[in-house]
Amino acid sequence: MIDAYRSSAARDWDAEFANMAFVPGADALPDRWATDAATYRERVAVEEVAYGDGPRERLDLIRPEGPPRGLAVFVHGGYWMKFDKSLWTHFAEGARVRSWAVALPSYPLAPEVRIRDITQAIGRAVARAVALADGPIRLAGHSAGGHLVARMICADTPLPAEVRERIGHTLSISGLHDLAPLRNAALNETLRLDEAEARAESAVVHDPLPGTRLTAWVGGGERPEFLRQSRLLALAWGGREADAACMVDGSHDHFSVIEGLRDPDSPITNAFVG
Incomplete structure (x- = not known):
């Protein structure tokens, strides 16, 4: 069997990034996430902690029942322009049951800020x-959140040395690591990426921190661009002495791929905190 890949200069970049348009029933997902997260907060204690002065610079911390094994950070997606921590609380369950403290930050959104500003905000959130919680750190992020956690382990990370040295593994789920194509999509009317920022914020052109362990996790049923982005980061960083892998998860779409984080025994939870 021959496995071939060909890119095209005439790609429809709006379609490549239109995840909801290609998942039946996706319009109902934000309401479902909000309901599930609110129900989860009724039975699990959540501490809200400020990590900056801005109104969105807040994180939720969920502690396990006993002493934590370490800290697991999950950064949500939404193309750097949508959502906040309140929709994702229930995705902490898998890591929490496995005795990890879980932090879920909100962050400032475009167009009020640039993507480079959001990267710096997540650096402050992780540092806070x-x-x-003592112990090792695990980072995970979905979609734009995958970009943000990958940026935490680039050589130009905003994290102080004492924090970056504790990061044992980073899981970028359906992450965006090559931002140049976004300049060709309608999304850029909000993101306002220019050539310089797109390059500076693309993890694929940066060297990873020494000793980096990264898994780029992506659903097999996702848009072709998301498969390309995950494979690209693993290939690029694997050539720069990182322990990097790409895992294509069955036929999952861009949204079902994170559902396993709710299950302490799922493969994706094991990749996150195992």
Whole structure:
């Protein structure tokens, strides 16, 4: 069997990034996430902690029942322009049951800020969260959140040395690691990426921190561009002495791929905190 890949200069970039348009029933997902997250908060204690002065610079911390094994950080997606921590609380369950403290930050959104500003905000969020739980750190992020956690382990990371040294593994789920194509999509009317920022914020052109362990996890049923982006980061960083892998998860779409984070025994939870 021959496995071939060909890119095209005439790609429809709006379609490549239109995840909801290609998943039946996706319009109902934000309401479902909000309901499930609110129900989860009724039975699990959540501490809200400020990590900056801005109204969105807040994170939720969920502690396990006993002493934590370490800190697991999950950064949500939404193309850097949508959502906040309140929709994702229930995705902490898998890691929490496995005795990890879980931090879920909100962050400032475009167009009020640039993507480079959001990267710096997540750096502040992680630095604040690590003061709340001892032990190793695991990072995970979905979609735009995958971009943000990958940026935490680039050589130009905003994290201080004492924080980056505790990061044992980073899981970028359906992450965006090559931002140049976004300049060709309608999304850029909000993101306002220019050539310089797109390059500076693309993890694929950066060297990873020494000793980096990264898994780029992506659903097999996702848009072709998301498969390309995950494979690209693993290939690029694997050539720069990182322990990098790409895992294509069955036929999952861009949204079902994160559902396993709710299950402490799922393969994706094991990749996150195993």
